[in-house]
Amino acid sequence: MKAFRVQGVGGESPEAAQLWELGCLGLVEEEGAIVAYFDSERELPLEGAWETLPERDYVAEYQAGLGPVRVGRLVVAPSHRAVEVTDGDVVVWLDPGSAFGTGHHETTRMALASLTRLDLSGRTVLDVGAGTGLLAIAAERLGAWRAYGVDVDAATVPVARENARRNLSSARFALGSLDLPTLPGRFDVVVANLYAELHAQLLPAYAARLLPGGRLAVTGILTRLKGLVLDAVPAQLEVVHGEEDGEWTLLELVRRP
Ligand SMILES: C[S@@+](CC[C@H](N)C(=O)[O-])C[C@H]1O[C@@H](n2cnc3c(N)ncnc32)[C@H](O)[C@@H]1O
Incomplete structure (x- = not known):
């Protein structure tokens, strides 16, 4: 993932609108700058600097955020989580990939x-x-x-x-x-x-x-x-x-x- 940082402008600026039009995947405001996310570097008609972001495993992050779900006596739990169960509960350990x-x-x-x-x-x-x-x-x-x-x-x-x-x-x-x-x-x-x-x-x-x-x-x-x-x-x-x-x-x- 690549980020393009434009200093001195905000999220409502013409530069932000232009970055959306240029196909950015997301855009955040950060301390007097906007940062636009792209899957790869490209020529942009704006003053700014490219940064490389560390690769993230979004599936793993999503899974880590999931908590257990209880339906009656059935408890569905991510395999990395500890769960509280009582007698008669049936636990299914699950990783969705x-x-x-x-x-x-x-x-x-x-x-x-x-x-x-x-x-x-x-x-x-x-x-x-x-x-x-x-x-x-x-x-x-x-x-x-x-x-x-x-x-x-x-x-x-x-x-x-x-x-x-x-x-x-x-x-x-x-x-x-x-x-x-x-x-x-x-x-x-x-x-x-x-x-x-x-x-x-x-x-x-x-x-x-x-x-x-x-x-x-x-x-x-x-x-x-x-x-x-x-x-x-x-x-x-x-x-x-x-x-x-x-x-x-x-x-x-x-x-x-
Ligand atoms: C909404 S998910 C349901 C997953 C899980 N059973 C649940 O209840 O959470 C639907 C699944 O059905 C599969 N699917 C779609 N059409 C199908 C078909 N004609 N026959 C069998 N599986 C199908 C999809 O690939 C998908 O994995």
């Missing part, structure tokens, strides 16, 4: 809460769009017999596998989606934190992956788009619960016998 799913987002928390409401003992669970693997690992730690996670983003699979290893979890992760031929048939529970338009398309495929009486939890749905999902519910599925957190909705459905 560049994948989504730390428990800090409303949708992940609602999906976790949905899993904690189910009796998962001896059940099979499929997490569609597993990201960090949190939902599948949590399901397994909550008693599921087998938990699988699939994701179409190849970068997430090693992250999820590493998180499973960190938790001594047997949850398995693979690249792909609901149509992955190596997935074992049908599941007691399917959970998916994706988005409304995609859920509307995938509902028949979720139904096909569920055992009769099986539960589906779908979230990542902007509440204003909930109707898209509800309108697409096929006859084999019945909506049994809905909840909102902020602008997000989670729906729970049951596969009819």
Whole structure:
């Protein structure tokens, strides 16, 4: 990262406006100067001096700032943090890398809460769009017999596998989606934190992956788009619960016998 320092001007100056127009990534005021950030040095039509900033690992800094998240008796904790737990708590140690799913987002928390409401003992669970693997690992730690996670983003699979290893979890992760031929048939529970338009398309495929009486939890749905999902519910599925957190909705459905 490079910084371009212009002395004697402030953040509201024409020079600041010009630096934004020239494509700076960010700009701060510092003791009678402005400092504009660029990813590389370039010719600029302004009087100033370039400085080289030390490389920073923004992912590591972000992770270091994350605290534990509690959802009922489930505690999701970054692996570098100490956490306070009480009897009956289930801890999932998690490092997200560049994948989504730390428990800090409303949708992940609602999906976790949905899993904690189910009796998962001896059940099979499929997490569609597993990201960090949190939902599948949590399901397994909550008693599921087998938990699988699939994701179409190849970068997430090693992250999820590493998180499973960190938790001594047997949850398995693979690249792909609901149509992955190596997935074992049908599941007691399917959970998916994706988005409304995609859920509307995938509902028949979720139904096909569920055992009769099986539960589906779908979230990542902007509440204003909930109707898209509800309108697409096929006859084999019945909506049994809905909840909102902020602008997000989670729906729970049951596969009819
Ligand atoms: C919002 S993240 C959810 C991560 C985690 N399950 C959670 O609840 O926090 C959505 C994930 O779904 C993946 N994804 C998107 N479309 C998918 C699809 N059709 N099938 C499987 N995974 C998909 C993305 O790559 C991303 O990792």
